[in-house]
Amino acid sequence: MDPMRSFSEALARLKARRSHLVFTRRHSLVVRILHWVNFITLTVMLMSGLQIFNAHPALYWGASSNFSRPVLSMYAMQDNRGHVEGVTSVGTHAFDTSGLFGWSKGGGGQFTERGFPRWATLPGDQWLAMGRLWHLFFAWILVANGVAYVIFGFLSGHLRRDLWMTRTDWRRLGHTFLEHVKLRFPKGEEARRYNGLQKLAYLLIIFGVAPVIVLTGLTMSPTMDAGFPWLLWVFHGRQSARTIHFICAMTLLAFFLVHIAMVVLSGLWNNVRSMITGRYAIEVTSPTTMESQHE
Amino acid sequence: MSDLISPRRRRLILGLGAGAGSLLLGGCDRLSNLPQTQGVLSSAQWWTRAVQDALVSRDAVAPEFSRADIAPVFRANGTTHPDNPGYQALARDGFRDWRLRVDGLVESPQSFSLDALRAMPAQTQITRHDCVEGWSCIGQWTGPLLRDVLARVVPKPSARYVMFFCADPMDEGSDYYYESIDMRTAVHPQTLLAYALNGETLPMAYGAPLRLRLGLQLGYKMAKYLMHVQLVSSYRPFGHGNGGYWEDQGYTWYAGI
Helix, strand or coil, X not given: CCHHHHHHHHHHHHHHHHCCEEEEECCCHHHHHHHHHHHHHHHHHHHHHHHHHHHCCEECCCCCCCXXXXXXXXXXXXXXXXXXXXXXXXXXXXXXXXXXXEEEECCCCCEEEECCCHHHCCXXXXXXXXXXXXXXXXXXXXXXXXXXXXHHHHHHCHHHHHHCCCHHHHHCHHHHHHHHHCCCCCCHHHHHCCCHHHHHHHHHHHHHHHHHHHHHHHHCCHHHHHHCCHHHHHHCCHHHHHHHHHHHHXXXXXXXXXXXXXXXXXXXXXXXXXHHCCEEEEECCCCCCCCCCCC | CXXXXXXXXXXXXXXXXXXXXXXXXXXXXXHHCCHHHHHHHHCXXXXXXXXHHHHCCCCCCCCCCCHXXXXXXXXXXXXXXXXCHHHHHHHHCCCCCCEEEEEECECCCEEEEHHHHHCCCCEEEEEEEECCCXXXXXXXXXXXXXXXXXXXXXXXXXXXXXXXXXXXXXXXXXXXXXXXXXXXXXXXXXXXXXXXXXXXXXXXXXXXXXXXXXXXXXXXXXXXXXXXXXXXXXXXXXXXXXXXXXXXXXXXXXXXX
């Protein structure tokens, strides 16, 4: 076979494929900036939050701490042969979590009793004062960023246009879910917009988990409790608020992990580029070379 | 679809992303050790304080609880047995010779015996004690309001902070515990000089014979083993200049959150 011919055929195939791609502007500049600020801020908040948790690695329900009945606790326990293991207890169940929760390597490489491991906390070593400095500084950035997003989202129509659930979204939710489970993602025109499952996840995070994590954080402030006692009523007391705050943080972490998995599975480069430059490529069935300005 | 962008540019962007990520994670630990970082991050407390002062009225009070809510075991934190012979001698005597000196920027400095403080009108409150570590305990505290004690010595207009000097030595005995609060906190309707916990004479582990009790801040502000109260215009000249023992270790002066 003529090598030149097969090369030109390959080129033609490539050209044909190219002509099936349309670029659309997926994310506005404002959303892109807020997204990355949010990413950095949430990373600092999560890791410094785990540092603060480690100062007393136990959670309770109610107004105060019933030390004999934590909802969750992490600690190290020595058996009668001198072997130490890390234990995580949830309610009345205890799990061996050596190396991860309760008993893990400290700065000097020696095992030490600590809630979350060194690599998960900010700072790495036990340093509550510094963890609080990071947490309570970045809390303001988080709130400012979130408020800016919601204001922009309403004014620009981003929330209504891109995230609001339509009747079709609701009707097709079950189908969309099954498609996601099979790792089949929307293609072509379908991929121009967020699907129902995606919208619902973002809406629950933005208008559910985010406000609750901020309000439970504020409920832990004794000054806020004096000024706004209804916070204690809503969240069932300060220690419950701390527990809910922790659950919300874990929910955000789970959301983040699923988010990363989806970004990778549905086209890592295309997704990352769309959040940096705004350009998102879509494969369409009818060949077109026109740059779409679909917003 | 990725063939529209050169692999080199693609690698560059992904590399920048990965680099920024690892820089963020590894760098934050190094940043934590820089005084500049600590200074910038710590400045958020003044913003937090200003916002909370604006949102929460001067006489908003911490919620009170019922006797049934009192913790069966109230956790004692920090010093529980001051390693101070002078203090221990006072304790052996039931604090008969103990005096609380109140001076500084006041018209008439005075010393108060425990009996003199007990003779004053007292407040009994069942309130929640919040430790900076994250736990809370509910207890019943009794003692005179700090503002009533201050009324006896008549603060001068130049007084901006109240310093509390304590009997418990910290770090091999060179420094003693100390704390400071502003006048707004000092005259708050729940700011007590507590001599009793849960109806009993304040035990040593909780700061006998007298400790500070605040409704709106964290536990480390509530100095135990009080010996001397001084009204000042600035807390800078004391200790390492940050207003308290834990503040000198990097904790924020404002502990309302």
